[in-house]
Amino acid sequence: MTAEDEALPGGMMNAGAVFRRGDVVERPAPRNARALHIHLRALNEHGFDAAPTPLGLTADGHEQLTFIPGDVALPPFPDWAMTSSALASVGSLLRRLHDTSAAVATDTRAEWLPDLADPQGGTMMCHNDVCPDNVVFRDGRAAALIDFDFAAPGRAVWDVAMTARYWVPMLDPRSAAALYPRGLDAAARLRILADGYGLSAEDRTELPGVIEQATDVCRAFVARRVVGGDPVYLEALAERGGWDRWDRMRTWLVDHRRTFTAALLN
Structure with a gap:
């Protein structure tokens, strides 16, 4: 994590481990990340633009995805x-x-x-x-x-x-x-x-x-x-x-x- 990183709240499995840098989100990669990235790209190619676009995997076991701007409801839910x-x-x-x-x-x-x-x-x-x-x-x-x-x-x-x-x-x-x-x-x-x-x-x-x-x-x-x-x-x-x-x-x-x-x- 660098001074430029913004920690993103929410979730249980990856709490405290998801960071944003500009338009990129970096988070721990699931073990099936390669297959999941292929699926997400296919969704995008078929017109579904409402999911992150995979950008790649890092050597230390993280995945990089596009950041999607907007509001996310966190508990207790508003x-x-x-x-x-x-x-x-x-x-x-x-x-x-x-x-x-x-x-x-x-x-x-x-x-x-x-x-x-x-x-x-x-x-x-x-x-x-x-x-x-x-x-x-x-x-x-x-x-x-x-x-x-x-x-x-x-x-x-x-x-x-x-x-x-x-x-x-x-x-x-x-x-x-x-x-x-x-x-x-x-x-x-x-x-x-x-x-x-x-x-x-x-x-x-x-x-x-x-x-x-x-x-x-x-x-x-x-x-x-x-x-x-x-x-x-x-x-x-x-x-x-x-x-x-x-x-x-x-x-x-x-x-x-x-x-x-x-x-x-x-």
Whole structure:
């Protein structure tokens, strides 16, 4: 780091390790960075300009990407990021990504990170981590996605489910209150996200169950890091209510499945 470097906040995995110098962002490279850079360039070549452009890899294990100007919501999430129009724009941006990804050949030989990937797999590359920290806003609308580290082949409905977990959010009110504005109507917001995306009737029927599945995958993701002694996840687990919180979230999702399905379809 030099005096010219600006540390960029946000994220858990790379907290304190992402820096900006002018129009270039430098951050730790994921182990599949070469394949990921090829994918990001292909997205750009197919007209998706709402993601960073890879510039290269350094000898000390970092990647360099173009900086995308705008606003990123960091926890506790501000009101401006949780408006209905902001939520709809996240769905629309995700649909743009998926439409472009469907036209890009997926490298099935690459070792895509399995941590948050769709257990059922798929042929289209999903982002898998469209949380508020990874969406750049301009003028109140989602303008770009960053941090594609967990991208992997999967189903579109899986990526929508993962996005819903973070943006609706699909959390019981007690859990949501720790990071989100109070009074958010989960069922109504799930419908707004699905409408913004243009989700099909078939996928709307399936979505609540896929969200439950995605929650289980996220819990397993945290459990692996806790077992491995990762201090970031150990601290986060303790601060956010431990495993009781995850049990409470799962029960709440199951108890409200019919409500969510009705909101999506009616």
